[in-house]
Amino acid sequence: MSxxxxxxxxxxxxxxxxxxxxxxxxxxxxxxVLEAVLISAAFEQHAAIVFIDDGVYQIKKGQDTxxxxxxxxxxxxxxxxMEKEDADEDEDMDMVWRIIVEKESMEARGLSADxxxxxxEVLPSAELAKVMAEQDVVISG
Amino acid sequence: MKFGILVNExxxxxxxxDSAYQFVKAAIEKGHQVMRVFFYYDxxxxxxxxxxxxxxxxxLVKMWGDLAKEHNLDLVxxxxxxxxxxxxxxNLAEGFxxxxxxQLTEVGIAADRLVVFGx
Numbered sequence: 691m692s693x694x695x696x697x698x699x700x701x702x703x704x705x706x707x708x709x710x711x712x713x714x715x716x717x718x719x720x721x722x723v724l725e726a727v728l729i730s731a732a733f734e735q736h737a738a739i740v741f742i743d744d745g746v747y748q749i750k751k752g753q754d755t756x757x758x759x760x761x762x763x764x765x766x767x768x769x770x771x772m773e774k775e776d777a778d779e780d781e782d783m784d785m786v787w788r789i790i791v792e793k794e795s796m797e798a799r800g801l802s803a804d805x806x807x808x809x810x811e812v813l814p815s816a817e818l819a820k821v822m823a824e825q826d827v828v829i830s831g
Numbered sequence: 832m833k834f835g836i837l838v839n840e841x842x843x844x845x846x847x848x849d850s851a852y853q854f855v856k857a858a859i860e861k862g863h864q865v866m867r868v869f870f871y872y873d874x875x876x877x878x879x880x881x882x883x884x885x886x887x888x889x890x891l892v893k894m895w896g897d898l899a900k901e902h903n904l905d906l907v908x909x910x911x912x913x914x915x916x917x918x919x920x921x922n923l924a925e926g927f928x929x930x931x932x933x934q935l936t937e938v939g940i941a942a943d944r945l946v947v948f949g950x
Contacts, residue, residue, distance in 0.1 A: 697866065697937055697940070704940055719872065725932060729931065729933055732933065733940065735936065827940075829837065829947060831949075
């Protein structure tokens with residue numbers, strides 16, 4: 691293997707946004723975005739985990755994947771919620787995590803904030819666009 | 832400007848990797864720095880040296896490797912995504928290295944811009 695290269699990131703805090711746009715199964719994007727979010731926690735950056743379009747189904751309660759032979763990873767989003775709570779409670783840590791659902795996508799699919807496995811902020815598209823514009827890094831899947 | 836690049840698709844089903852390649856080439860020609868190209872999702876397939884496109888098709892695996900050699904580019908393939916898809920050291924193309932997802936977050940922090948190429 692080639693030599694590992696590392697950059698000095700000490701003392702830098704940026705705003706990362708992870709935009710989930712795809713249904714949880716059918717393509718691998720949801721699972722691999724989730725893996726990227728979980729790994730990023732170690733870097734203590736700000737993070738907004740956003741669910742839009744069919745991405746809102748990723749965090750829907752009551753998923754049963756037995757019939758499609760896929761691992762139900764919806765419970766893993768609970769780890770994101772735990773990271774968010776840790777960041778909120780630790781005053782020494784400059785790290786804000788947000789879990790955001792786009793209102794229009796949620797409503798178009800007949801869902802409400804109570805239908806999700808994690809507590810979410812519900813933001814209308816126009817407000818979400820403002821939050822998106824404030825980000826340093828936007829990663830989508 | 833210091834760029835980080837994220838390539839989310841393989842070399843054949845989507846144009847993403849071609850576009851990323853052209854972007855990286857143009858950025859370097861304009862005097863910008865490309866700190867790292869990170870390959871994620873099916874993007875890891877860009878590093879499969881067993882890939883053998885027809886002779887009248889462009890060979891992106893080789894093109895990325897050549898570009899890396901010419902400009903000392905850091906081409907990083909995500910290990911979790913790679914293992915799933917059978918990309919290991921044995922079939923890793925020249926110019927690429929396999930590492931963890933942390934390298935994506937890291938370049939996001941270190942670069943001025945992270946430019947994402949995907950579906």
